[in-house]
Amino acid sequence: MKAIFRGIKHYTKLLFKLAFIIILGVIIISIGLLIKYKPAFEVTFLEENLGYVSNKYEVEEEINNYVDNKENCIADVELSERPQYNFKLISNSEQTNEEGVLSKVADTAIVTYRMFAIKLNGEVRDYVESLEEAEELVASMQKEYGEEINVDLTIEEVYTKEIPEVVAIETAKAEIGEELGVKLQQKLELKEEALAFTKVYTSRGANVSRMSKSVVDLGDIDLIEPVKGTISSRFGAISSIRPSAHKGLDIATANGTGIKVVADGIVTFAGWDKYYGNYVMVLHKNGIETCYAHCSKLYVEAGEEVKQGDIIAAVGSTGNSTGNHLHLEIRKDGVALNPLHYLYK
Numbered sequence: 001m002k003a004i005f006r007g008i009k010h011y012t013k014l015l016f017k018l019a020f021i022i023i024l025g026v027i028i029i030s031i032g033l034l035i036k037y038k039p040a041f042e043v044t045f046l047e048e049n050l051g052y053v054s055n056k057y058e059v060e061e062e063i064n065n066y067v068d069n070k071e072n073c074i075a076d077v078e079l080s081e082r083p084q085y086n087f088k089l090i091s092n093s094e095q096t097n098e099e100g101v102l103s104k105v106a107d108t109a110i111v112t113y114r115m116f117a118i119k120l121n122g123e124v125r126d127y128v129e130s131l132e133e134a135e136e137l138v139a140s141m142q143k144e145y146g147e148e149i150n151v152d153l154t155i156e157e158v159y160t161k162e163i164p165e166v167v168a169i170e171t172a173k174a175e176i177g178e179e180l181g182v183k184l185q186q187k188l189e190l191k192e193e194a195l196a197f198t199k200v201y202t203s204r205g206a207n208v209s210r211m212s213k214s215v216v217d218l219g220d221i222d223l224i225e226p227v228k229g230t231i232s233s234r235f236g237a238i239s240s241i242r243p244s245a246h247k248g249l250d251i252a253t254a255n256g257t258g259i260k261v262v263a264d265g266i267v268t269f270a271g272w273d274k275y276y277g278n279y280v281m282v283l284h285k286n287g288i289e290t291c292y293a294h295c296s297k298l299y300v301e302a303g304e305e306v307k308q309g310d311i312i313a314a315v316g317s318t319g320n321s322t323g324n325h326l327h328l329e330i331r332k333d334g335v336a337l338n339p340l341h342y343l344y345k
C-alpha cells in the first residue's frame with residue numbers, strides 16, 4: 001500500500017512540474033511576441049487594402065460621427081459600404097493608418113446638401129443656409145420695398161450633391177436690397193416723368209409726334225403683340241381720312257378684344273381725343289412710349305403702373321375711325337417709330 005501511495009505522489013509532483021513548465025513557456029513566448037508584435041485590425045474597403053488601425057471601435061465611431069453630421073448644409077451622407085476589419089498581430093514597427101482610412105471613407109461618401117434659394121422675379125439670387133433666414137429676408141424686403149414696387153421674392157428648398165455656395169444673410173440682404181433699390185429708383189423716376197408727360201397730353205393732345213422711318217434701337221426692352229388681328233393700315237400710309245401720314249399701325253380685330261400693354265410701364269394718359277377716340281398712353285423705360293387708340297373701353301387710369309401683358313383697354317372704333325381696330329403707336333423720345341420693325345414680323 002505504502003508503495004502505491006508513494007507512486008501516486010511521485011506522478012502528481014511530475015504533473016505539477018510539467019504544468020509549471022508549460023505555463024512558464026507560454027508566458028515567455030507571449031512576452032516575446034508582445035515585444036515584437038502588437039494587435040491591430042487590417043482594413044479592407046471597396047476591395048482595397050487600406051493598411052491597419054489599432055482600434056476598430058474608435059474608427060467606427062469616427063465614421064458614425066461623419067455620417068451623422070448635419071452641419072454646413074449637409075442633409076445626408078451615404079456610404080456605399082462599411083470597412084471590413086480583420087484582427088492581426090503586426091510588427092511593432094508597422095505604422096497604423098487611421099487618418100488614411102477615414103479620409104478614404106469620406107472621399108467615397110455621397111453627400112447631399114440642403115439649402116434655400118432666394119429667387120427674385122423667378123431667378124436665383126442667393127443661397128442661404130436656413131429657412132428662417134430666407135423667410136426673414138423676404139419679410140424685411142417686403143417691408144422696405146413692398147409698398148412701392150412689386151417684390152417678387154420666393155424661397156425654394158434645394159437638394160444638391162454640389163458643395164453649396166451659401167452666403168451670409170447680411171450679404172444676401174445687401175445684394176437683393178441693392179437690386180430692389182434700383183428698381184424702386186427707376187419706378188420713382190418713371191412716375192415723375194409720367195406726370196410731366198400727362199401734363200403735355202392734357203394740354204396739347206396726343207397727336208404730337210414726329211416720324212422716323214429708320215430702325216431705332218429700343219435697348220433692353222422686348223415688346224409683345226397687344227392683339228392678334230389683321231394689319232389694316234401701315235405706318236406712313238397716306239389716306240383721305242387722316243390729316244397727315246399714318247403715325248401708327250392699325251390692327252383690325254373684333255370689338256371688345258382685350259388690348260395687352262406691350263411692356264412694363266406707367267400709364268401717362270387714359271382719356272378722350274377727337275381723332276384717337278378713347279386712348280391710352282403708356283411710358284416705358286428707355287424713353288419709349290406706346291399709344292393704343294380708338295378703344296371701346298379703357299381699363300386703366302393715368303399714373304397707374306402696368307405690367308407687360310396687362311389688359312389696359314378694349315378694341316373699338318371710337319374717334320376718327322371707320323371700323324373696329326387698334327391703332328398702335330410706338331414712340332421713342334417723342335418720335336413715332338414703325339411698329340412693324342418690332343412687332344407682327
Ligand SMILES: [Zn+2]
Pocket residue numbers: 233246248249250326327328
Ligand atoms: Zn391708325
